[in-house]
Amino acid sequence: MEQNEEGTMGSGAAVATEAKQAPVNAPREAPLIEVRDLTKVYGEGESAVHALQGVSLSVSHGEFVAIMGPSGSGKSTFMHLLGCLDRPTSGSYRLAGQEVSGLTRDQLAAIRSRQIGFVFQSFNLLARTSALENVELPMLYAGIPQKERDERARMLLEQVGLGERMDHRPNELSGGQQQRVAIARALANGAPFLMADEPTGNLDSASSAEIMTLFQHLNRDKGITVIVVTHAQDIASWSKRVVTFRDGLIIDDRPTGEASS
């Protein structure tokens, strides 16, 4: 089955494998994310909604970017496209040097499996399933053997500070702990790129700070590229770069801390 999975990835497989090792091989040529004139239109004709109206952005390996904007600004649509959950109407998106805008559903699934780790506002852990098994889930789809799955999941849970709670189920964990399980899960297949959608939206300020510290640690010490979508200024302040959306366009892109106009 593992072999089949590799097979169905087709031309993407070679690039994906290359990209997986990319973070180690400094210096790199291509940026991790390179988006050019990306548009997304929902619906057709008169009622068509132009959620993105030509967005270009480049994110290098090791960056920590916050994407901000009011609701309806297109930041969620942009995040779905960056996360390979959806396909753009037009424009180009190169992830780790590979053009992904024209890939099929299954090819996108393969990219998500290897390249992108998702962290959601509502954690999205499987209920009645231990922290360990939750972290193993992406590895099941990547076809990693049992022994390796187990070892890696344990290592990751220790890394996020949950070494003592591996067998706990989500309902036995606090919100902050659940989000840390989700982060361990996002890292399971060694993705170079974490995509977090309002990761602290359901957490109190103490837990929020813990989670953001964890992101900072992963970014600084492990070289993992982090993109956080948020509407909260204090969360954005943990990042190194803030990109602001409005009406389907990027209206501001500057290093964190510099005053916006």
Added chain:
Amino acid sequence: MSITVLIRTAWKALQRNVSRSLLTMLGIIIGVGAVIASMAIGSGAQAAVLKQIESLGANLVIITPGSITTGGVSLGSGSRTTLKLDDINAIAANVPEIAGVAPYSQTSAQVVAGSANWYTVIGGTNPDWLSVGNWNLAQGAFFSKQDVSRVAKVAVLGSTVAANLFPAGGAVGSTVVIKSVPFRVLGVLQSKGQTGFGRDQDDVIIVPITTHQERLTGQTWVNSIMISAAAPETVAGVIDATERLLRLEHHLAPSDADDFTIRNIANVQQVREATVQTQALLLAAVAVVSLLVGGIGIMNIMLVSVTERTREIGLRMAVGGKGRDILLQFLIEALTMACAGGLIGVGMGIGISFLVSMLGKWPTVISPFSVFLGFVSAALTGVVFGFYPARRAAALDPIEALRYE
């Protein structure tokens, strides 16, 4: 994902709501149970029929008198008096490849032996009856050809009669009185037990046909003639030769219809088997309908499950699950449910078969084939009806699914 992981995941999902899973399986359980129980009961009946045919002898050809039709009203088989003892002698002398030919007439009477009495069937025949009817003697001897020609007042008792008239034993050599005529008991027959349909074959007294006619009934014809063909292959030839001979004996013109009926026990067997097959077909139809309903139940619950777990599906897709992975997950969940239902159904079918044979005194035979068939149909139902919900799950849009509340 490996198949073991998929099965484990499916099992876990089913455990999440045990009562719902069980209720969903109910249709499958009943369907499979019905398949196995009905086949067990059907083949039990078939076995009983076969046993009876075996006890009669498979090469048996039975001749009964034809029916009388007066003014369009038929009085039914055996209402004519066309079969005579002469016919038996003619058959014995002229039809080749027969092992034996025996007349049979019967009447009922109260039989007295000392202080005991018993109401039973009195059969009249000749010594060939023993081999033609596949009987054996438990004690004493059967009457001889001389006894028949001498119109001897001798009798052979069935084991039920012997047990009731002579509870202490010692039947052989005693005297029984039938219709005021004393008969000397020559022997006792070995028990044959009940027929497949509950008639006690041992509740009988056998006397020479001549004595039967002259002393007990006064009738000059016989009720039936039984011929035992030498081998199964010769049955057809024996029937043919007998028919021609009897037409000749009865002086029938070529335009006349037979005034007798010749049947082979194999014909009877075929008719009985056809009946059993019809019953089995009916029960199979019930089982199919039940499985269909069970399958729709599974499809229904799987659709509910897909809706309930939309977010889970979205997450699985986000972390790299492909359409095929999701499809397989839900398909295997439906399959697991159907197979579990199938297993319970197999258990239930076997249980019902045991109950029927214990309480209903109906012979049942559980064939491994029916168990296999029941289980495979359950699994097939799971796959067929699990496919649509699974495909719906696999076709979900990951973004929509993740957003689902």
